[in-house]
Amino acid sequence: MNRATKNKQQFQALLLDVDGTMAETERDGHRVAFNRAFADFDLDWCWSEDIYGQLLTVAGGKERIQYFIDTYHPALPQIPNIQEFIIELHQHKTAIYNQILHDSTIPLRPGIARLLQEAKEQGIMLGIVTTTSRTNVESLINTTLGPQALNWFAVIGAGNQVTAKKPAPDIYQYAMQQLGLPPQSCIAIEDSAIGLNSALSAGIPTVIVTVTDYTREQNLTGATLVVENLGDSEHPCQVLAGAINSINLVDIPLLKSLHETPQ
Numbered sequence: 001m002n003r004a005t006k007n008k009q010q011f012q013a014l015l016l017d018v019d020g021t022m023a024e025t026e027r028d029g030h031r032v033a034f035n036r037a038f039a040d041f042d043l044d045w046c047w048s049e050d051i052y053g054q055l056l057t058v059a060g061g062k063e064r065i066q067y068f069i070d071t072y073h074p075a076l077p078q079i080p081n082i083q084e085f086i087i088e089l090h091q092h093k094t095a096i097y098n099q100i101l102h103d104s105t106i107p108l109r110p111g112i113a114r115l116l117q118e119a120k121e122q123g124i125m126l127g128i129v130t131t132t133s134r135t136n137v138e139s140l141i142n143t144t145l146g147p148q149a150l151n152w153f154a155v156i157g158a159g160n161q162v163t164a165k166k167p168a169p170d171i172y173q174y175a176m177q178q179l180g181l182p183p184q185s186c187i188a189i190e191d192s193a194i195g196l197n198s199a200l201s202a203g204i205p206t207v208i209v210t211v212t213d214y215t216r217e218q219n220l221t222g223a224t225l226v227v228e229n230l231g232d233s234e235h236p237c238q239v240l241a242g243a244i245n246s247i248n249l250v251d252i253p254l255l256k257s258l259h260e261t262p263q
Helices: 003-008 025-040 049-055 061-072 082-103 112-121 134-144 147-152 170-179 193-201 252-260
Strands: 013-016 125-129 153-157 186-190 206-210 225-227 239-242
Touching (some): 013 170, 134 147, 147 153, 170 193, 186 193, 193 206
Antiparallel strands (some): 225 239
């Protein structure tokens, strides 16, 4: 898509990924929950931070388990009803993850709460686009922003609402269909190459990537802006690549400028 055409549509919606983007839930949340679930199922599996980083190239928890089995335990699929086993294991992991969120709040990444509030105040619609379950999304929002914040989001697109997960564009297409908006009216915020490519494949021309330790070395070609975080008073934004050299915050005026300026 020619980015010179993107300023023909007004910026109306901000679409955000969840895991790694809104909060660092991967390393300290999902990974820990997976390992506890493995122990409860008497499996001698342990996903270290390095192994989990490799597994993050696969979107979706059940898909991640399947990939791990295929790669590290190829004999396991001989067990009858392996797909039922994976579903039960993942359901147990999800329950553990939600308990982790309830017991010890995983904080939002710098600038997330600020930007959500700015968008709300300035009439920008908010949407969630994630491969995780709606239950996980609601648990994170409830424990970090409060249950009333669920009403901030005009659409919550979760992984179980579409067949093909990121990097396929399906979850973005679902969210935009629900909002009644074309991709040129949206900006996406992601944390990984998988998410970036999902947004770009959906036709969204402006994508901000906030890297994590797991994703900073990935190929993020096509991102409008790559930053350490969105920035707040204690954690200034650091630009790693993209359309501008130096900023303190990724805020709504900046997003409007990036949206209107051909790249």
